[in-house]
Amino acid sequence: MARPSKAPERRAELIEVARQAVLDRGVLNLRLRDVAEGAGLSPGSVLYYFPTLADLLQEVQREAVARFCSAREQAAGTKTKPSDRLLAMIRSGLPTGPDDELCVLLYELGTIARRDPAYAARHITLYEQQVGIYTGILEAGAATGEFTLTAEPVSIARNLVALEDGYGLHLTQAVPTMETATAEAMLLSYARTATSNPLEDRP
Template identity: 45%
Template sequence: MARPKQQDARREELLRAARAVILTRGLNSTRVRDIADQAGVATGTVTYYFRELDELFDLVFAEAVERFCTAREHDTLTRANPREQLAALLRSGLPSGPDDELCCLLYEFSPQARQRASDAASRRELYGRQVDLYIRVLTAGQEEGRFRLQRPAAEIAANLVALEDAYGYHVIAQTFMTRQTAEQHLFGYAALATADSSLAP
């Protein structure tokens, strides 16, 4: 029987393999055999550690949400003042480009929201942590006299997260919007919403 540390290492290996396959084949096309082949193990090894493939998918999504949110929080809150924090927050909410691995992974799960009820807690966490972070920065900026919020902080925060999601999709899908254009639009809305014309990409 494998020891706990060995089991943890194997589960992490399978988690990495699942991420790689999902990014390559897409969530709907990912099968146990694909993950086993990617990890270089038998299919029985995958099913030993994860009886249901959805259990592994849930972990992949939850881990991606945690990485994304933690990175944004750290990048934002280490800045000197609310204006710099807001600028950092606006930049970090968009994919770096069509090949942004973490954002691509998160977007793979987005169309499955109705079918994957097991992801609901992670979806709420992803949305809630981003909105809360915006509210924190916007409120601090208003209290310090740097921002004059034109709408309630919660409303501005929700709109900014929604814009990030929408623009980010088009950056990933390479439709009509580049990362640069998306960033300009985000900063433009934030400048209007905070009455801070100094906000710029």
């Protein structure tokens, strides 16, 4: 009887090692040898599972995007009122600071998206998924009368995601230019204006 293949486990291990290597070294300084050494393998052995370093990093990106979107969907999904869902969505999208591993990972991998269409496509998917969640919340709030929107739902949603991305870059710098609470307050200020709703926490 043939032994079960260990390839899936080895691939998963290499993805995890590469994820940590991106966080430790940054994408621009990362070499195939760094991943190989972290996994206790030769560079050639890594290439047996992933034809190139770019292929391996695409898997790191895919996993990071899935985790980030899932976490945001879950945060919003725990609430029922559109205003509460919007609050939860806003608070789930900002990095906690330079040590927020998932957000830092996404920003690091985003540098490759400027040059590689495959990475760009996944970042577009990440953006559109977040816009979709926001749009659904805004449409629900408008339908129930809880929100009086000052623009089309998708336009407000795109602005919210763009603001998150911009503030997130400031929050994840080695020396952050603002605190997460400040960025959240500015996002909420825009959201309150855009929805004509105070978006206050309820007991």
